[in-house]
Amino acid sequence: EAARTEAEAARSAVAERVGDQAAFAALVAEHQHLVAGAERAAQARDRAGVSALEAIEAVERLTEAHEQARRSLDEAARALEGAVARVGEADRALHDARHADMARTLRTELVPGEPCPVCAQAVATVPRAGRAPAIASAQRTLEKVKQAEAKGRAAHQTAAAEVAAAEERLSSARAREQERAHELEQADEALRAAEAALAAAQSELVDRLGEGDPRVLLEERSRELAEVTAAAERATAAASEARSALEQARRLGDESRARLGALANRLASVWGMLGQTREVQAEPDIVHDAFVEVGERLIEADERAGASLATARTEMDGAAATVRDVLERAGLGPGDDFTMALAQAAAERGAADEQVRGSRATIEAGADLDARIVRAKIEHALAQRLTADLQPGRFLAFLLEEERRSLAELGSLHFEQLSGNAYRFTDDDRFEVLDMNAAGTERRADSLSGGETFLASLALALALAEMVARGGGRLDAFFLDEGFGSLDPEHLDRAMDGVGRLVADDPRRLVVLVSHVEQMREALEDLIVLDKHDHTGETMVVSGAALV
Numbered sequence: 001e002a003a004r005t006e007a008e009a010a011r012s013a014v015a016e017r018v019g020d021q022a023a024f025a026a027l028v029a030e031h032q033h034l035v036a037g038a039e040r041a042a043q044a045r046d047r048a049g050v051s052a053l054e055a056i057e058a059v060e061r062l063t064e065a066h067e068q069a070r071r072s073l074d075e076a077a078r079a080l081e082g083a084v085a086r087v088g089e090a091d092r093a094l095h096d097a098r099h100a101d102m103a104r105t106l107r108t109e110l111v112p113g114e115p116c117p118v119c120a121q122a123v124a125t126v127p128r129a130g131r132a133p134a135i136a137s138a139q140r141t142l143e144k145v146k147q148a149e150a151k152g153r154a155a156h157q158t159a160a161a162e163v164a165a166a167e168e169r170l171s172s173a174r175a176r177e178q179e180r181a182h183e184l185e186q187a188d189e190a191l192r193a194a195e196a197a198l199a200a201a202q203s204e205l206v207d208r209l210g211e212g213d214p215r216v217l218l219e220e221r222s223r224e225l226a227e228v229t230a231a232a233e234r235a236t237a238a239a240s241e242a243r244s245a246l247e248q249a250r251r252l253g254d255e256s257r258a259r260l261g262a263l264a265n266r267l268a269s270v271w272g273m274l275g276q277t278r279e280v281q282a283e284p285d286i287v288h289d290a291f292v293e294v295g296e297r298l299i300e301a302d303e304r305a306g307a308s309l310a311t312a313r314t315e316m317d318g319a320a321a322t323v324r325d326v327l328e329r330a331g332l333g334p335g336d337d338f339t340m341a342l343a344q345a346a347a348e349r350g351a352a353d354e355q356v357r358g359s360r361a362t363i364e365a366g367a368d369l370d371a372r373i374v375r376a377k378i379e380h381a382l383a384q385r386l387t388a389d390l391q392p393g394r395f396l397a398f399l400l401e402e403e404r405r406s407l408a409e410l411g412s413l414h415f416e417q418l419s420g421n422a423y424r425f426t427d428d429d430r431f432e433v434l435d436m437n438a439a440g441t442e443r444r445a446d447s448l449s450g451g452e453t454f455l456a457s458l459a460l461a462l463a464l465a466e467m468v469a470r471g472g473g474r475l476d477a478f479f480l481d482e483g484f485g486s487l488d489p490e491h492l493d494r495a496m497d498g499v500g501r502l503v504a505d506d507p508r509r510l511v512v513l514v515s516h517v518e519q520m521r522e523a524l525e526d527l528i529v530l531d532k533h534d535h536t537g538e539t540m541v542v543s544g545a546a547l548v
Helices: 001-018 022-109 137-207 214-273 284-329 338-348 351-363 367-389 392-418 451-469 490-503 518-525
Strands: 424-425 433-435 441-445 476-482 510-514 528-532 541-542
Touching: 001 214, 022 137, 214 284, 284 433, 392 424, 392 490, 451 476, 451 490, 490 510, 490 518, 510 518
Parallel strands: 476 510
Antiparallel strands: 424 433, 433 441, 528 541
16 A cells, blocks of 8 residues: 555656646546446446346246146136036036936835826836936036045135236336336446546547647657556555455364364363363464363273273182182182071171171172173173164064064054944954953954954955055955855945945045855946856856946
8 A cells, every 4th residue: 555655756756847748647537447447337337238138038938827827727727617617517417317316216115006106197017117317426526526636626726826916026026117217227327427427527528638730749658657656556556465365364264264263163172071161262362272181081081981991800809719719618609508507607707797797798899790691691682682683684673573563553443443442453463353252352363253253354454554554555456255144234234344345545546345145246337247157057147248
């Protein structure tokens, strides 16, 4: 800064010395100032132009996004309209199926010659009841299309929200576009004003060169003034570089102080771990001394710990030797009952009470050794167990056991529901049965009746399907062979409810029931009826093959 000030003074002195150049120097300085101002105005105008162009492009992008959101909203509206129409169709189909079922029920009650309960006319011929209407299927269809309608309505609401957000963003972008256009106009006006001021200064510079050839005078005066001006510019550049170097040095100093502070905090934490509360100031010498002292304390602590460990080992060895020596002097082995032997020795050698008390104190001092031996044995057994259990085969068996336990736990919920809260599975992976009517008595699975066994299998099938679905997998087909004939009407209804859940969980899942029970025909919609040929005995399809 001092060199820059000196160079500026030299430039002023030269301008004054060459003649009536003070005004000229001021005019040149003003000219340079106006040139810089014009350059800044031009740069500001360029930046304003770039900002205005970016604002225009942002409006174009957001306009396209808004149009896309509107198209998505139109598509969601059309999809919702179709879903609403399908709900109406499914509702009408369910309504028709229920009416058909009522008509079918009415046909079963008609008697030839009796009056019809609907038209009051005599019934000539009773029409066939026909196949039961697919009311359950119509109800499932209605539920599916209602779910589709709900999804379509949610999608329509999401698309509407996206349109509103797009409109808000587009409105903001258009406001920014107007602001940038106004800024560009202001930058153009400022640039024109700067250029006009610069042109006036240039004209005045030529007018004030004095007599003679203006070009020669301008060249002479400019040359001399250029030299001192160049020196001043070099000084200004050097000052700028020095200022940048100073800022860099300050920034490095701040970073160093921050790292020094972090190190001081870590050293304070180490002192806390050593059981002392010390505040370490973030000064280089203090941090260095604290670091050295912490290191010395850690070395001392390590040496003390090593000495304590060696002493403890020596004391433990001495205690063990003392115990062995006392047992040998008493004539006892490691497994003998010391209390009984002590009582016998006290009866035989009453005069040795003092020695016995001393021996007992020695043994009590070594009691901790027995506890440590017991803990070591327990840890050794645990390590052996872990080594065995972590073998590939044992570990996979452990994982399979966990899965089987989860299957039994989930299957118990379904088994209780299907059996009317009569049975559950055990909590382990053996799939034994708990009889809840007998206070939770455990029974073998093969002690169940045929119907109860079927309900247990169905409960496990439901649980397996649910576990596979939770894990992201699929079970696409179930084949349930017989077992229905052994069920009473109540348990048959529960079993059919369980089968219905298998289908409801995944509409694409195939569930095939093989049964001779007549009630099953009325409960199912898709039937394949089989029979044997009278002569050949071969199985043949009677009806329903077209539905497969």
